[in-house]
Amino acid sequence: MHLSQATRIILMVLCAGALAFLYAPIMTNFVFSLTADRFPTLPISGFSTQWYELAFGDDLVIRALLNTALVALIVAPLSTFLGFTAAYTDYRFNFVGKKLLMVFALLPPLVPLVVSGLAMLAYLSRVGLSGNLSAIVISQIVLASPFAMAIIRLRLSQIDGDLEFAAQNLGASNWRAFWEVIIPLTKTSVFAAFLLSFAVSFDEYAVTWFVGGLNETASVRVLSFLQSAVSPRINAIGSFTFVVSMSLILCAQFITLRRFSKEKL
Amino acid sequence: MVQKFSCSRRLFIKSGAAATGALAMPNILRAQTITELTMLAWYGQAEPDAVAEFEELNRVKITPKYYVGGEQMLALLSQSPRGTYDLVHADAEYVHQLVAADFVEQLNPSDYPLDDFFHEFHKFPGHWVDDKLYAMISRFGFLGISHNLDAVSRKEASSYKLLWDTKLKDKIGHFDWHLPNLGVLSQYNGNEAPFNLSEAGWSKLKETTLELKPQVRGFYDYGGVLSSLKSGEVSVMPGIGEWITGVLRRDGANVTTTIPEEGGLQFTESFSIGKGSRKAELARKFIQYMAGPEGQFRLANLNVFPAVIPSKRGWKRMIEERPEDARHLGMFEGSGNAMDLIRAGRIKIRKLPVQQDLADWNDFWSEYKST
C-alpha cells in the first residue's frame, strides 16, 4: 500500500506497543519464577531456582503436564477435522436448515466456560463419563472445533466456489476435485486451525476442572494454585509451558515460511 | 516386584533431591503399583509435609482433589460416583450435610485416641449426628480481625468498630465467603448466638454490613487474600485468622490476627471416610495416624497454614519442639491460651445460619458485593 513514511512508522510503533503489552506479563512471569520470595513483591530480595524444584518435584504437576500433552494431542487433530467438515459444508453444500446448523456449530464458545462446565459435568456424570481423561477430551473438542471451523471458513470464503465445479467439469470426481483444489488452497489454514485448537486445549481450565475429577491438566493445576496457595510455582509452571509453546510455534512458523516462500504468497 | 519398587522409592525419598523430568516418569509408574488413596480436601492436606511418612509406612500414595469451600465440596461429591473419594476433609458445619446426603461412613469412636484430646472435643457437636460419630476433628483455629501491624495496632483491632474507621477507607478486604464475614459482624452487633438470628437480628445485620461497603477494597479467594494482605493492597480483613497471617509472617510480613472484645469464631477441620470407599480400612488407618501424636504435630505445622490441634500430647510436643510457633497459635501452658478463650465464651463455633436459608445469606452476599 502506498503509505507515507510517517504512517508506516506510527503503525509499526503501535504494533510494537501491543506486543509489549502482551509480553510484559510473560516476561515478569519468568523473572518472578526465579525469585526467593513466596509472594511476588518489589523489590526482589534474591534469586533462586527453588520454585522450579518444588514445581517439578511435585507428582501432581508432572502428571498434569503429561495429561495436558496427551489431551491436546488428541483434541487438536479431532477438532481440526470436525471444524473442517463444518466449514467445508457451509462453503460447498446448500440444503434446508444449513444456516441453523452453522449457528449451532458456532455456539459452544458462546457459552461461558462456567456454564459449559456445569452443564457438561451434570450431563457426563449421568452417562457415566465424568471424572476421567476421556471426559476432558470430549468436552474440549466441543470447545475447540468451532474455532477451527471459523479459521478455515474464513479462508474458504476467499476461494472461488466455481473452481471445484470447474475441476469436476474437466472430469474429476468429487474427491479428486476436493483433493486437487481445496486441499492445496486450505492447508495453511488447516494448520492454523490445528494450532488454534491446540491452544484452546492447552489453555482450557474451567470446563476441564469440572469434568476432570481427579485428573488435572497443567492449566487446572495453575488454577488450583491460584485459588488456594499463591506461590511462584505458578510462575515456574507458566514459564515452562511458555517455553514449550514458543518452541511449538517456532517450528510451525518454520514449516509455514518454507511453504510460503515456495508459493510466493 | 513390590520389594523392588518400595526399595527404589525409599532411595528416592532418601536422596531428597527434587525430581527432574526424567526421574518423574518412573515415579508415576511406581505410583500405579502402590495402593492409591483418594482424598477430597482443602488445599495442603495431602502435600508431602502432611502425608509423606504415612505414605511411606503404608506403601500408599494419597491423591488429592483440592476444593475451595464446603459448597464446592458438596457439589463435587454429588457429581461423582460413590467410592470416588476414600477420605473427605471438611469443615465442621458441613458434616451434617455430608451425613444427610449420605456421603460419609459412620465412624467407631473407640478406633481413635479421643482420650488424648481436650474434653471439649470428645463430643464435638458438629461431628455427631444422632449420637453417632461421622467425622474426626483434625485441627482448628480462630477468626477475628487480621491486620497489618504497620497500619493498625493490636489495641486498635480490639473492636470491630475499627472497620468503619475513615483512615481505612478502601483498605478493608473480604475473604469471599459470607459465613465468617457475616458471623463476626453479627458478633459486633452483640448477638450471643451469631448464626441464630431472628428476623429483626438478620435485618440489623444486613444493615450493618451494607454500611461497611464504602470501606471495601475487594473480595478475594484464598490466594487473593494472601497476596493482597502481603502487598499492602489491603490493611484489615475481618473474619479470617492465623490461617492467613501465620503463613504471611513466615514470609516476613508484619501481620497478625486479633480476637476483638466482641469475640471471634472458631473453624474446625475434620476427616471422614467417603461412602462406598473400597479402602475404608486404610482410610481408617489414615485418620488414626492424623489423630496420633505424630500426625497432630504435622497438622499443627502444615506448610499451607499452621493451626491449633485438639490433642494434649500434640500440644506438649509443640511446646517442647516449636515453642515460638506454639505461642503464636495460643498453644501454651497457663492462662489466656486457646482453650481458655473457648472456655471463657469469647469464641463461637462457625455454623450455618439457623433461622434463615443458606441461600438467603448468599443472596444477600451477592447483593452486598454488587452495590
Place this chain on the structure above:
Amino acid sequence: MQKPALSARRLLYSSFWVSPLPFWLTLFFLGPLLLLVWLSFWDVRNFVLQPDFQLDNWVKILSANYFWQAYGRTFLGASCVAAIASLLALPCSLAIGFILSTRAKLTVLGLFVVPFFTSYLVRVYSWQIYLTDNGVISNLLAAIGLETGSLLSSKFAMQVGYVTLTLPLVVVIQSISMLSFDRTLINAAYNLGCGPVRVFFSVLLPGTRAGLILGALFAFIFSFGDFVSPTYMGGGKFPTLAILITDTVKSGQQWPRAAVIAIVMIGTLLIVALTSLKLAYRRK
C-alpha cells in the same frame, strides 16, 4: 443407469462432510444444554437436587436487583473490550497486512499467536505485580510525580485483563482478512486518484468488514463469560454474571438458579452473535 449411482455417491460425499460435527455437538453440547434448561425448573432440598417443574428459580433471579446490576455491568464491560481490543488490533493488523515483508509478517503474526498459548491465568496473575501497591506501574508513575496507589481491584484493571485475553485473537482474525484482501483493488483505487485515507475508509474497511466484526464479536463473547479477570483483576468487587453463577452454585447447591442465569447469558450472546454475523456477511 449411471445416474442413481452417481447421486448415491454424491449423497455419501456430502453426508461425510455434513454429519460429523452436528453429531458430536448434539451428543456432547446440545445434550448438556438441554439438561441445563430442564435443571432450571428443578428444586433443591437439603442441598440435594430434586426433579420438579416449578418457576420459582426464574422468578427469584429475574426479580433480583443484583442480577440486573451484574447484567448491565457485564454487557457494558464486554462492549468496551470489543471496542478497545479492535482499535488496538487495527494498527497491528494493518502493519501485518500491508507494511511488513512476508517473512516479517509471519514472525509478527507468530508473536501475536504465542501469548494465546500461554496460560491466561498465569498472565493475569503476572499483571497483578504490575498493578498492585508499590507495583511496577505505580512506581513508574510515582517517578513522574503521580501518586496512584494500587490500580488493582478496579474497572481499569479488569479491562487490562480482558484485553490481555482477547487482543491476540482479534489481531489474528483481523490480520487474516487483511492478508487475504485483494491488493489489486487498492492499486486500482490509487490509480483512480484516491488518497490513502479515502482508500482506507472506502476500500479497505468495507472489504475487510467480516474480519473486523468477527474480531470484535470474539472479544465481546470471551470477556462476557470470563470470570478470571473480574476475580483476580477486579478484586471480585464488580461481580459479573460469570461470578454470579459461581456464587450461586456455591450457595447451597443452587444449580437451578445458576442455570437460569446461564440461560439468560446464552440468550444474550446468541442475539449479539447473530446480529454481528448478519452484519459481517451481509451482501451489498
